[in-house]
Amino acid sequence: MCNNCDYTIHGRHHHFGWDNSFAPAERVAPGSTIEFQCLDSSGGQLKADSTVADIAKLDFAGINPVTGPIFVEGAEPGDALKVTIELFKPSGFGWTGNIPGFGLLADDFKEPALNIWKYDALSLEPALFGKNARVPLKPFAGTIGNAPAEMGLHSVVPPRRVGGNLDIRDLAAGTTLYLPVEVAGALFSVGDTHAAQGDGEVCGTAIESPMDVVLKLDLVKDARLKTPRFTTPGPVTRHLDAKGYEVTTGIGPDLMAGAREAVAQMVDLLAGRYQIDPVEAYMLASVCGDLRISEIVDMPNWVVSFYFPRCVFE
Numbered sequence: 001m002c003n004n005c006d007y008t009i010h011g012r013h014h015h016f017g018w019d020n021s022f023a024p025a026e027r028v029a030p031g032s033t034i035e036f037q038c039l040d041s042s043g044g045q046l047k048a049d050s051t052v053a054d055i056a057k058l059d060f061a062g063i064n065p066v067t068g069p070i071f072v073e074g075a076e077p078g079d080a081l082k083v084t085i086e087l088f089k090p091s092g093f094g095w096t097g098n099i100p101g102f103g104l105l106a107d108d109f110k111e112p113a114l115n116i117w118k119y120d121a122l123s124l125e126p127a128l129f130g131k132n133a134r135v136p137l138k139p140f141a142g143t144i145g146n147a148p149a150e151m152g153l154h155s156v157v158p159p160r161r162v163g164g165n166l167d168i169r170d171l172a173a174g175t176t177l178y179l180p181v182e183v184a185g186a187l188f189s190v191g192d193t194h195a196a197q198g199d200g201e202v203c204g205t206a207i208e209s210p211m212d213v214v215l216k217l218d219l220v221k222d223a224r225l226k227t228p229r230f231t232t233p234g235p236v237t238r239h240l241d242a243k244g245y246e247v248t249t250g251i252g253p254d255l256m257a258g259a260r261e262a263v264a265q266m267v268d269l270l271a272g273r274y275q276i277d278p279v280e281a282y283m284l285a286s287v288c289g290d291l292r293i294s295e296i297v298d299m300p301n302w303v304v305s306f307y308f309p310r311c312v313f314e
Contacts, residue, residue, distance in 0.1 A: 002035035002214055011037035011210075014065040014191065018154045018164065020147040020183045024071035027185070030219045033086065036067045038141065038193045040210040046095045048116060055097050055112035064156045064165065066143050068189030072217055075186040080223035081146060083177040083188070084216040088139035092121035094195045094209035096283045103204035104263055105282060113279045117207050119195060126312075127195065127207065130276060133312050135196050135288045136239040140172040141213055142192035142206065145228075149182035163228050167206070169197045174233035180225045188217060200291035202263050203282050240288065240309040249294070250304045258304035259291055266306045274313060288312055 002008060006028065013025035028034065040046070043062040046054055075081060094117035098109050119127035119137060126134035145163025148154060159166050163179045171177055179188070190213055197206030248269060250261030263285060270281035288309055295303040 004033065005035045005214060006032040008035045009037065009067050009070070011039050011067060014039060014067050015069070015189065016062065016065055017156050018145070018147050018160070019152065020149070020187055021151070022069055022147070022187065024069050024185065024187065027071040027073060028217060029073050030217065033214065033216045034070065036190050036213045036215065038067050038191045038211060038213055039065050040095070040208045041142070041192045041205070042095070042208065046097070048093050048118070050095065050114065050116065052112050052114040055099060055114055058099070064143060064192055066156065066189035066191035069147060069187035070189070070217065071185035071187060072219065073185070075181050075219055076184060077149065077182050078222055078224055079181040080220040080225045081179045081181055081186045081188060082218040082220050083144065083179060084218070085171060085173055085175045085177065086214040086216060087173050088193070089212040090119070090121040090124065090139050090195055091210045092119055093117070094119065094207040096203070096207055096287055097205050098203055098279055098283060099205070104200070104202045104260055105267070108264065109279050109282055111279070113283060115280070115283055117195065117209070129284055130280065132274065133284060135207070135284070135312055137196045138169060138172055138239050139193065139195055139211060140169050140197070141190050142167045142194050142197070144171060144177065144190045145188070146179050146181055147183050147187035161227050165192065166228065167197065167201050169194070169199060170232055170236045171230060175230050177228060177230040178220065178223070178225055179228050190215065196287050198286060198289040200259070201286055202289070202291065203286035205286060207287050240311060243310040243314050245307040245309055248306050251301050253300045253302065255293065255302055255304060258302055262291065262304045262306040266308055270308065284312070
């Protein structure tokens with residue numbers, strides 16, 4: 001429990017998808033500090049003793065639960081919800097999976113795969129992957145947002161202008177996030193917590209890990225914000241920068257095709273150099289490698305790069 005928090009929202013107060021008719025789990029005043037108990041993106045279906053066979057048993061109706069919603073008193077359409085991300089309380093357990101039909105290289109990796117992670121929840125020392133790879137950790141919430149104005153139930157999978165499944169790894173402790181408000185009270189929810197992820201989350205999963213999140217919710221009146229924005233407290237890649245990067249590229253007129261090519265080339269490089277299965281290289285790339293648009297003005301071809309941190313194997 002959080003001694004300095006105004007409220008604790010227990011994990012049982014979760015929902016699937018976004019719907020502005022959901023009853024709030026709590027009504028709070030602006031400036032309140034709240035601890036959210038967040039489930040992992042499988043909703044607890046995958047556990048420390050799970051095997052790859054459990055991937056096929058996943059009930060996708062129970063995927064990506066978010067804790068909430070929270071009604072913030074005084075929040076009105078046109079305002080912005082100011083979310084100060086104070087801290088994370090990791091669990092020490094996580095998983096990364098290749099789910100058939102999902103991910104950037106779904107056509108190349110059609111069989112399920114699963115890696116179970118165990119990490120030190122206090123020290124957050126790099127987590128072991130296989131025999132030789134150690135992945136630096138950076139906890140954050142993959143899904144964080146407000147309810148949209150449109151009536152009805154909306155899938156939690158795609159990100160939205162009010163936030164949602166953003167999967168931005170820099171929404172970590174110390175960051176301040178601003179979210180557009182489209183309904184009275186904002187109806188804020190958070191979940192899909194990760195222990196680590198690369199930019200792009202290329203296989204579709206990160207180190208999916210249940211954990212508690214402490215946030216302060218405040219209002220910026222009449223902000224007229226069109227999409228989310230955020231401010232970081234300092235450098236964002238220092239946990240990966242120490243040994244430099246291996247970088248592959250994809251070049252052509254289609255950014256998505258370029259992204260696939262850059263990732264596929266990195267999978268080949270990692271699998272060949274470190275004698276690991278290609279699907280393991282794919283999952284490893286998802287939790288610590290970064291997709292970047294390096295060039296988008298020299299038509300007709302654009303450059304997408306994939307950065308893999310050498311510190312993982314050194």
